[in-house]
Amino acid sequence: xxxxxxxxxxxxxxxxxxxxxxxxxxxxxxxxxxxxxxxxxxxxxxxxxxxxxxxxxxxxxxxxxxxxxxxxxxxxxxxxxxxxxxxxxxxxxxxxxxxxxxxxxxxxxxxxxxxxxxxxxxxxxxxxxxxxxxxxxxxxxxxxxxxxxxxxxxxxxxxxxxxxxxxxxxxxxxxxxxxxxxxxxxxxxxxxxxxxxxxxxxxxxxxxxxxxxxxxxxxxxxxxxxxxxxxxxxxxxxxxxxxxxxxxxxxxxxxxxxxxxxxxxxxxxxxxxxxxxxxxxxxxxxxxxxxxxxxxxxxxxxxxxxxxxxxxxxxxxxxxxxxxxxxxxxxxxxxxxxxxxxxxxxxxxxxxxxxxxxxxxxxxxxxxxxxxxxxxxxxxxxxx
Amino acid sequence: xxxxxxxxxxxxxxxxxxxxxxxxxxxxxxxxxxxxxxxxxxxxxxxxxxxxxxxxxxxxxxxxxxxxxxxxxxxxxxxxxxxxxxxxxxxxxxxxxxxxxxxxxxxxxxxxxxxxxxxxxxxxxxxxxxxxxxxxxxxxxxxxxxxxxxxxxxxxxxxxxxxxxxxxxx
Numbered sequence: 247x248x249x250x251x252x253x254x255x256x257x258x259x260x261x262x263x264x265x266x267x268x269x270x271x272x273x274x275x276x277x278x279x280x281x282x283x284x285x286x287x288x289x290x291x292x293x294x295x296x297x298x299x300x301x302x303x304x305x306x307x308x309x310x311x312x313x314x315x316x317x318x319x320x321x322x323x324x325x326x327x328x329x330x331x332x333x334x335x336x337x338x339x340x341x342x343x344x345x346x347x348x349x350x351x352x353x354x355x356x357x358x359x360x361x362x363x364x365x366x367x368x369x370x371x372x373x374x375x376x377x378x379x380x381x382x383x384x385x386x387x388x389x390x391x392x393x394x395x396x397x398x399x400x401x402x403x404x405x406x407x408x409x410x411x412x413x414x415x416x417x418x419x420x421x422x423x424x425x426x427x428x429x430x431x432x433x434x435x436x437x438x439x440x441x442x443x444x445x446x447x448x449x450x451x452x453x454x455x456x457x458x459x460x461x462x463x464x465x466x467x468x469x470x471x472x473x474x475x476x477x478x479x480x481x482x483x484x485x486x487x488x489x490x491x492x493x494x495x496x497x498x499x500x501x502x503x504x505x506x507x508x509x510x511x512x513x514x515x516x517x518x519x520x521x522x523x524x525x526x527x528x529x530x531x532x533x534x535x536x537x538x539x540x541x542x543x544x545x546x547x548x549x550x551x552x553x554x555x556x557x558x559x560x561x562x563x564x565x566x567x568x569x570x571x572x573x574x575x576x577x578x579x580x581x582x583x584x585x586x587x588x589x590x591x592x593x594x595x596x597x598x599x600x601x602x603x604x605x606x607x608x609x610x611x612x613x614x615x616x617x618x619x620x621x622x623x624x625x626x627x628x629x630x
Numbered sequence: 631x632x633x634x635x636x637x638x639x640x641x642x643x644x645x646x647x648x649x650x651x652x653x654x655x656x657x658x659x660x661x662x663x664x665x666x667x668x669x670x671x672x673x674x675x676x677x678x679x680x681x682x683x684x685x686x687x688x689x690x691x692x693x694x695x696x697x698x699x700x701x702x703x704x705x706x707x708x709x710x711x712x713x714x715x716x717x718x719x720x721x722x723x724x725x726x727x728x729x730x731x732x733x734x735x736x737x738x739x740x741x742x743x744x745x746x747x748x749x750x751x752x753x754x755x756x757x758x759x760x761x762x763x764x765x766x767x768x769x770x771x772x773x774x775x776x777x778x779x780x781x782x783x784x785x786x787x788x789x790x791x792x793x794x795x796x797x798x799x800x
Contacts, residue, residue, distance in 0.1 A: 367769075
């Protein structure tokens with residue numbers, strides 16, 4: 247039934263104008279790649295700013311808010327509240343370990359402990375996808391949540407798992423933003439929001455929980471939901487129809503080519519740091535990862551993955567910026583890196599796990615030796 | 631010992647491989663600048679990894695794999711998941727004149743990025759659902775639903791002759 251479509255695609259592709267092959271640039275780039283692999287990371291220079299589209303929706307006064315009697319106050323970030331997993335074993339920063347019933351697919355920091363999503367495959371909509379809270383003692387408490395294909399979010403200062411769900415049989419235009427207390431499993435907050443969501447493949451718009459705010463990525467705007475008051479407004483400095491991100495009030499913004507160009511304050515749009523997007527393919531960072539405490543930004547290099555999804559960084563080291571001091575350090579990345587809640591880098595190399603200072607770039611072994619299985623490092627997003 | 635290609639040898643290979651790789655990249659990404667970057671990145675990595683290309687005749691297949699691998703890295707970045715919505719399709723108030731219908735590539739541009747990529751990977755690159763899901767970093771279920779949604783939109787734009795009733799599902 248689709249043979250004609252396939253044939254037309256191939257026919258019309260032949261008419262696509264193709265520029266001349268930049269053979270010399272490719273060969274020069276290939277040589278530079280080899281040199282970079284030997285020498286490590288390059289320097290990052292300043293430049294470029296991105297325009298941010300602002301959109302307006304009618305604000306809400308919060309009249310639809312449902313709030314538990316005693317919503318949680320924000321807790322201090324727990325330096326030991328970090329975690330790494332290998333297969334179905336979770337290794338906590340305080341030395342405890344936990345055995346999950348299935349492979350760990352994603353790690354979420356909360357003030358009540360580490361929440362994990364487990365399953366046999368990485369997809370959020372896998373039928374055996376499940377969420378559990380792992381306490382500081384390593385005990386596993388199932389949350390009994392079947393979220394399906396949704397992208398939830400946590401804040402390490404709060405005991406909540408945030409997500410959106412469709413309100414009734416209302417199609418793609420009415421949602422409830424839910425904060426579920428992972429200590430009790432109860433819904434602590436529910437705020438209704440309205441707006442079309444068709445741009446992504448999830449069952450509900452993705453959200454980002456950051457302090458008193460939940461950001462909701464809809465078609466026409468990213469909404470800013472103050473979950474304590476129920477007030478809903480437009481997050482005018484976050485782009486619409488995007489996976490919302492906000493980490494301690496900061497976000498990495500990208501240009502139209504998807505290259506990260508600056509770190510900005512979500513509330514004002516003011517630049518905190520400007521980045522060089524690179525001059526060509528494979529140049530510049532692939533992404534910017536902001537530490538959970540908002541103080542640092544790691545320039546994440548491109549990675550190459552093989553058919554088994556084993557990925558290696560194209561550069562063995564990269565820069566960590568101090569967002570408020572303007573200084574930077576170069577850190578060897580190992581196989582994978584993530585963040586502790588209080589802004590130290592977690593580095594996994596082979597079976598070893600190190601903690602690295604983003605200020606001095608000095609890394610110290612934790613003594614953890616990972617077992618078998620795919621590795622996940624806290625402080626990263628594994629949603630897809 | 632890692633073999634490195636001679637410049638003349640690799641230049642000749644680039645001249646042969648560039649056009650098909652560029653077309654694939656353009657169909658996937660829908661933008662000439664991004665397509666050039668992707669094809670160039672794929673060939674740059676092919677040069678850098680030339681030692682893994684055991685047979686010169688296999689070089690194009692290797693470069694295409696690298697291009698899809700690069701695309702996979704691109705698709706899995708948060709920024710790419712931040713898809714733009716498609717333009718709303720206009721309501722049809724009358725049966726459209728077939729001669730007014732857009733070409734397939736024009737219609738492809740009206741799809742959101744993930745749907746466009748699904749169509750290209752499945753019906754141009756001829757990947758199966760599992761491989762498409764792996765490339766895009768989503769589940770096979772999402773590939774199927776996105777394929778169905780994309781085919782529905784394309785059918786509205788291109789008509790029954792290109793996509794007959796019944797072509798909307800796997």
